[in-house]
Amino acid sequence: MYSYRANENRYDNAFVRRAGDSGLELPAVSFGLWHSFGDTANFGDSEKVILKAFDEGIFSFDLAYNYGPGSGAAERMFGNVYREDLKPYRDELVITTKAGFNMWLGPYGNFSSRKTLINAIDGSLERMGLDYVDIFYSHRFDPNTNLEETADALNDIVRSGKALYVGISNYDSKQTAEITKYFKEMHTPFVVNQASYNMLNRTIEDDGLLDTLRDNNKALVAYGPLAEGLLTDKYLGGMEDDIKVHWSNDFMFKNGKDALVKKLNELNDIAANRNQSLAQMSLAWLLHDDVVASVVTGASKVDHLMSNLEALKNTKFTADELTKIDSIIKG
Ligand SMILES: NC(=O)c1ccc[n+]([C@@H]2O[C@H](COP(=O)([O-])OP(=O)(O)OC[C@H]3O[C@@H](n4cnc5c(N)ncnc54)[C@H](OP(=O)(O)O)[C@@H]3O)[C@@H](O)[C@H]2O)c1
16 A cells, blocks of 8 residues: 555646647656665655655656666666655656666667667666656767667657657757657657756757757757756855866856856846746746746755745746846856
8 A cells, every 4th residue: 555645736836838739748847866866865865855846746757777876776766766655646747767878888788779779668667667658768869870770769669658758868959850850750759859958058059959849849858957056056155176067067167166156146146136046047047938848957855846846936037137147148
């Protein structure tokens, strides 16, 4: 028997968005399990924040084969919470996973060949105790495998019943446009590209990815919306010397730490005028564009999660606010 009973009012204040013109709907904020739910994490703490998220209307959980620390570890942790508590709610949940980054030893533990993707999904399903995932992602573009093979493998995974929808992650605009053609030919339910996007990181805007997705009625799932915590109040007073970030955020330090801290404080002034924290404004900013179906946050503490959800109460920006934000970032 299950001891957990989900909050009956969980959808009363939930913000739900549609991915392009598909049938897939996502919570405006999804829950990411990248690096706080691995081998060193405590089950009780993980269970608490995951269930709190679900009670607050966050019904999408974002995983990958390699999330940990420890390959497969976050899927195992999530699987334990699923088996213990969430299984009765399977029909409501959008559970997503990915394959392509450092999964197992040897040539097939990386990238997006047919063998890699088709082997990976089985391990993910087994660890999480699932019959299917809602979105299965190719975690990254494979420079050595033709895109048609990757698209075909993803299509076969859906046809085998192991995933409902297909996603791609970290594919640029050109790669997205090309793989979309193959998916169209096969009628594959391709819905989203998950990419790094936040107020400080505009790479996908400059590359044209947002327009490509919009033109094809597909959506963006934005990861790293708080730039791994840079866009919170954590660093307003300065940063430690040995701070480490994901490769996709390295460029933010190109003018040095002090210049970044100055920008964060200027952004924080705009947030304060909106009665938001810097983190809340950063999440809200991503959601002011309809092409963004969901932002995946990596908050692993209940108080961070609850404070972040407050962002959803005000996702509108004046033209003046948007201009000021852009000039701080680009200045
Ligand atoms: N597709 C990909 O290649 C890819 C790559 C990276 C990430 N992702 C996905 O995106 C998710 C989020 O990535 P991310 O971890 O970089 O996200 P993020 O939300 O930008 O950053 C998470 C960090 O911010 C902190 N934080 C969150 N809310 C806060 C608040 N209100 N105040 C202070 N600190 C706060 C968290 O601390 P606490 O943990 O202490 O709460 C954590 O250290 C991942 O879990 C994963 O699902 C995907």
